[in-house]
Amino acid sequence: MSTFAIVLSLVLLMFLAYRGYTVLLLAPIMAALAVILSGDVSQMLPIYTETFMRALGNYMLAFFPIFLLGALFGQLMADSGAATSIARWIERTLGSKHAILTVVLACGILTYGGVSLFVVAFAIYPIAKSLFRDADIPKRLVAPAIALGSFTFTMTALPGTPSIQNAIPIKYFGTNTFSAPGLGLIGGLIMFALGMLWLRSREHKARVAGEGYGNHNDHEVGLRGMVGEADMGGDINKTMPLLLALLPLVLVIGVNALFTYGIFPGMEWSFLKERFPTMDATKQTGMWALIIALVVAIVTLLLVSIGRWSNLQESINKGVLGSMLPIFNTASEVGYGAVIASLAGFAIIRDAVLNVSSNPLISEAVAMNVLAGITGSSSGGLSIALQTLGADYLRMATEAGISPDLLHRVAVMSAGVFDSLPHCGAIITLLSICKLTHKESYLNIAAMTIVIPLMALSVVIALGTMFGSF
Template identity: 90%
Template sequence: MSTFAIVLSLLLLMFFAYRGYTVLLLAPIMAALAVLLSGDIAQMLPIYTETFMRALGNYMLAFFPIFLLGALFGQLMADSGAATAIAQWIERTLGSRHAILTVVLACGILTYGGVSLFVVAFAIYPIAKSLFRDADIPKRLVAPAIALGSFTFTMTALPGTPSIQNAIPIKFFGTNTFSAPGLGLIGGAIMFTLGILWLRSREKAARAAGEGYGDHDDSDVGPRGMVGEADMGGDASRTMPLALALLPLVLVIGINALFTYGIFPGMDWGFIKERFPTMDATRQTGMWALIIALVVSCVVLLLISLGRWANLQQTINKGVLGSMLPIFNTASEVGYGAVIASLAGFAIIRDAVLNVSSNPLISEAVAMNVLAGITGSSSGGLSIALQTLGADYLRMANEAGISPDLMHRVAVMSAGVFDSLPHCGAIITLLSICKLTHRQSYLNIAAMTIVIPLIALSVVIALGTAFGSF
């Protein structure tokens, strides 16, 4: 009965999330339903306060700085004009003849540099629709092009990417954001190459069928006033030289790498033991390096953009507030996962997932994909899976002689596959920004964010199994 309760609550969570209900409310309700159907009604309130809220709070403690700084940095990049400057430079370099490649590269550069995928979608969409209209490419391909550049190789595969997905395994595996860099580059190259080839094939098919851009109402960017929307306002004074626009993005990756490979490995952490005797500093350095990189990049961006802000206070407030909903959504899903893991029926599910393959990489990939698909969130599914199974996977990896770095990269890439099912909040938001529907664009989005990443993941697992982490 407990196992049935877990499965039912998961299915209901997925259904109501697809219908648009917030997981802030869904997560505790579905956790309570699972507890109720499991026969633990007398433990309902203690489980809520001691299990759900404790897991939620621990997640907030661990990852709040990354959510906060990432959202702030993205808003600063958008409102300073830096994001638009980069996109326009790529547009001028490649021209409308390469509209698809232009949009993918612009999104990829910005997200790899630390700009939130939502901010990127808002900033790039006006340029993308103009390019696609000039090139007479169907508008329905705008959303898949943005998805390829923002939701795939720069989110999960490229080494050093400051995405929250790439930061989550650090706590569980003691790794860093550059884990398995060679395999990450291979996986990223596969996603990028196959994605471009697919979109170009769709463009050619549309031309052969006589389908052009289409008749669309492009008067708005989408729902106005949404957190993360770039506040450019057509102000020409907020343009920026390309070198200055690229500098903050280079700093995010460069400073992260400097501290990860140069400064922190050579430090003696004995002075920390006096005040924090139970803390293992070496397992925290990956997170510290990312925090330092984002802080420095935000400060530099503020300094080089003096005089360009329409309303700096509004930009800062909007960026900070933009971090609140994502982290609370994910933390609530983690709390839900903790409750599920505490139920007797979870042991059956855990054993089934752990034993799905003798190869820990395949088992881990299945677990991440299933939970990311159910929650409709790569960060939520990844967090739940590692919160409940992370210690088991680390043990299995050690027993099999598999590097934690390889487990890190496979976990992150796996969470970025079935997370983008139709009920995914990021997909719904992207379609809303582009003023498109699931019927118009989702099949091509799925090709970008599910089919092709699954191919890349399979290659990375095969190479990792054969040659180990590199």
């Protein structure tokens, strides 16, 4: 009965999230439903306060700085004109003949530099629709192009990417954002190359059929009008010198790498033991390096943008407040996962997942994909999976002689596959921004975010199994 309760609550969570109900409310309600159906009614309140809220709070303690700084940095990049400057430069360099490549590269550069994928989508969409209209490419391919550049190789594969997905395993595996850099690069290149081949083939097919851009009312306010022009993407007409726009993005990756490989490995942490006796500093350095990199990039952006702000206070407040909903949503899902893991029926599910394959990498990939698909969130599914199974996978990997770095990369790439099923909030938001429907664009989006990343993941697992982490 407990296993049935868990499955039912997961199905309802997925269904209601797809219908638009907030996870902030769904997570505790579905957790309570699972507890009640499992026959633990008398323990429901203690489970809520001691299990759900404790897991939620621990997640907030671990990852709040990354959500906060990432959202703030993204908002400042948009409102300063830096994001638009980079996109316009790529547009001028490649021209309208390479409209698809322009959009993918613009999104990729911005997201790899630490700009939120939602901010990127809002900032790039006006440029993308103009490029596609001039090149007479079907508008339905705008959303897949943005998805390829924002939701795939820069989110999960490229080493050093400051995405929250790439930061989550650090706490559980003691790794860093550059884990398995060689395999990450291979996976990222596969996603980019196959994604571009697919989109160019769709473009060619449309041209042969004489489809063209199509008739669209591109002046509708859509989602941007509902949330306010500057709430997400800022003023798309504001620009700044290219080198100044690129500098903060370079610093995010460069400073992160400097502290990860240059400064922190040579430091002696014994002086922290007296004040923080239970802390293992070597497992925190990956997170510390990312925090320092984002702070340096934000300060630099503020300095090079002096005199360019229409309302700096408003931009800062929007960025900070914009971090609240994503982290609380994900933390609530982590709390839900902790409750599920505490139920008797979870042991059956855990054993089934762990025994999918004798190869821990395959087993881990299955677990991450399933939970990311159910929650419709790569960060949410990854967090739940690591909260409940992270210690098991680390033990299995150690016994099999598999590097935690490889475990990290496979976990992150796996969470970025089935997270983008039709009920995924990011997909729904992207389609709303682009004023497209699931019917028009989802199959091509799925090719970018599910089919091709799954192929890249399979290659990475195969190479990691044969040659280890590199």
